Amino acid sequence: MLLQEKRLLNAQATYDDSLCWFRRDLRLDDHAALYHALEQSRRVHCIFLFDSEILDPLARSDKRVAFLWQCVRALSEKLQESGGALQILHGRAPVEIPRFAHGIGAQAVFCNRDYDPAAIERDAAVALELKEKGIAFHDFKDQVIFERNEILAKTGRPYTVFTAYKNAWLAKLEKSPPPIYLTGKHLSSLAPCAPSPVPSLESLGFESSQPDFPAGMSGAEALFSDFLERMENYHALRDFPAAEGTSRLSPHLRFGTLSTRRMAFAAHHRKGPGAQAFLSELVWRDFYQMILYHHPQLAAGRAYKPEFEHLAFENDPAKFNAWREGKTGYPLVDAAMRQLDLTGYMHNRLRMVTASFLVKDLHVDWRWGERHFADKLLDFDFASNNGGWQWVASTGSDSQPWFRIFNPVTQSRRFDPKGAFIRRHLPELSACPDKWIHAPWLMPEEARSKIDYPEPIVDHAIARRKTLEIYKLNDEISASP
Template sequence: MKKKLAIFWFRRDLRLDDNAGLYHALRGANPVLPLFIFDRNILDLLENKADLRVEFIHSALSEVQQQLEELGATLEVRYGAPVAVFRHLITEYDIAGVYTNSDYEPYAAERDGAVQKLLEEKGIFFRSYKDQVIFEKGEVLKDDGKPYTVFTPYSRKWRALLNDFYLAPYPVKKYWGNFLQQRHKAMPTLGSMGFRKTGESFPPAVVGAELLRKYEKLRDFPAVKGTSRMGVHLRMGTVSVRALARKAVELSDAYLGELIWREFYQMILWHFPAVGQGRSFKPAYDHIRWRNNEEEFARWCSGQTGYPLVDAGMRELNATGFMHNRVRMVTASFLAKHLLIDWRWGEAYFAEKLLDFELASNNGNWQWAAGCGCDAAPYFRVFNPTLQAKRFDPDRNYIRRWVPELEGLSYPAPMVDHEEARKRALAVYAKAVKDR
């Protein structure tokens, strides 16, 4: 007779410590089998078979597996569509219930609904917990019960609600003895799933106190190590957002503000899912007459625009999967405003290239840069990439690293004149808004 067990389904929470869903699973009545699914519904869409994100996940799972083996347990790793995987698991194990942590993206909600339906038809419960954010869904609302659509008042309410209860870690370690005791099970290799290693290194899963103390002063300068590089760790849950928020409360209000921005965009995506499906938050902006010149888009992608800061950012992204946040704003604004290329083209390109890609933040930031998103300001903001470079890379250290041919004859002339492009963008945007 099969022994009854519970499953904890890892997704965006690849750690054994301070993990909400895992804590509740291990405190339950049944031993816990930890599970991860390499989801073919996602992986089959990835054209780049040297995808850094898949490699990062595989590496993180290897660390979790090593920890579990030290506890006499093992990680069950499957490769397939989640519903199909659970159909198999139901036949292999006597499953009492499945625990997991909530994911708020449209595909994730659809996936979880399908899995929950399958499980409940078999008499198996499905429980999901808040873990990747401090506040989720409807926890930060206006006094009339409606969601905020402007960041500053949302941030004020978020801060007013914050207390030690929301920052307290889950003491998962106390219950590690409740993992199902099993011999080691091998994980699928990257090669068996059609991917290959790149050999790239990943940012460490720690952020130093000194960096946070200097964060507000240095975060806008791409040539210095002034940002935390925690994006991918927050995306995949290799660090706890509660731990980062506790550090931020103690050491850097500016860094806490960045964590709040992340949650603001998560909340927007949850309440207004159409933004994650190609719609502008401000509907009138869906009627902008984009130029969408494919040759110009290709030059932007490859870092050949003739604007050094834009080109440095795009080359850094293509080479490493990372781009500094200040430079992300400049490159995004340049595509949407200077070239009048649909922001969705740029959003998709970043989604393909960024190691720390997260739908809510990527979409929110692109819409902010394009002027069609959750922003109290109108569309008039057009970053001047030359002035941005002078202000935030005054010695050109960042630019020289990525655009070494800058002083030579091979560097291209600017694609567009800034002032002419700015006037053109304002006229096109004004017409779209006026006509609606």
């Protein structure tokens, strides 16, 4: 536990009124900021801000906003059942949060930390405004297990290699696990005021839509209890997109409708190979948050490895559009891109395959793909998205070597052997025999003419050679004095 957190827990001073500002932590149980606010205050007022600086640049039909809206509504209902209320604000955080806090006479604002450089800047601006009004600002670790400088190499510097980080992370989890915050015992300190109505999506400027994904705390609980039954097979099934192999909990981790600690402890206590593999994925999540915290330049579009900053990508807009629309002629890539467009979700194996295809087959800058995923993914999280893209593009920390290039057909044969996932998302290939489902251009002419599916946009073997040239040339240039 950090010193600031310990000091607060032990402090005698109690606030009469405080605010708990919910952000990417839309739940009541095991919630660090809420727990501390309840412990330290006579009355805790709960708020959620529809942040115009985040929402204004988004497309008007963004699936995430619909998902977020459902989560906020569920939080509001849960708070009412628990004797409290959610007040909902809309606008810029450095203006609205201090104004509201001052308006209700709060002496402190409690929230959970966010490691995105823009969020760090926003919180610093809010804290400053609050300070000018004589209101305290307390933030806590909540969305990750270990943060910032909690896991450092022996040199005192942040880790750059995942396996070493993971070993240190697991050792620390064993030795000093983070606490579970039992908020339930203190809910009587929730301020019993009238809740704000949740503004409609239309009034926030967005198209009304129903997310195609179980939302809110109850959606998270349902997915989590289903996954607990399957966790022991996670290691064996996690790479097969047609199987029920992974948890699909990423949007809930993103919006904090489920506690990361609960998930990590559930895996840690089970020990088997499935649980260990799952815990390892949660470590990747912390790893990328730690990398972003120590390298805020990533948020400005920088490559983690500066020597790969200026790769000579082709950036052909026609190829990029074919990729976005799922019309590259490579069935696994296209099925994955259609899944993303339709549902806002994409399986991890397919994120690797599609990202690799964009960068190393179509020679489009990874930042273009990163931006597209950022616009589409329900679970979009800057740190994990940037980490994933830079891993694939070989520009990131502990990323795959540049000469490793996924073959989209081999990946398809290996991870979707019967083409079940492909057929689910590409109805035009539903009648295609298993033999050709991974590479329909190999079908005899007569059968092929009956299928309305594009020819491959590039020849993988040629594209691969070109990628090797691009990266090799870059290596030579950066090695030259």
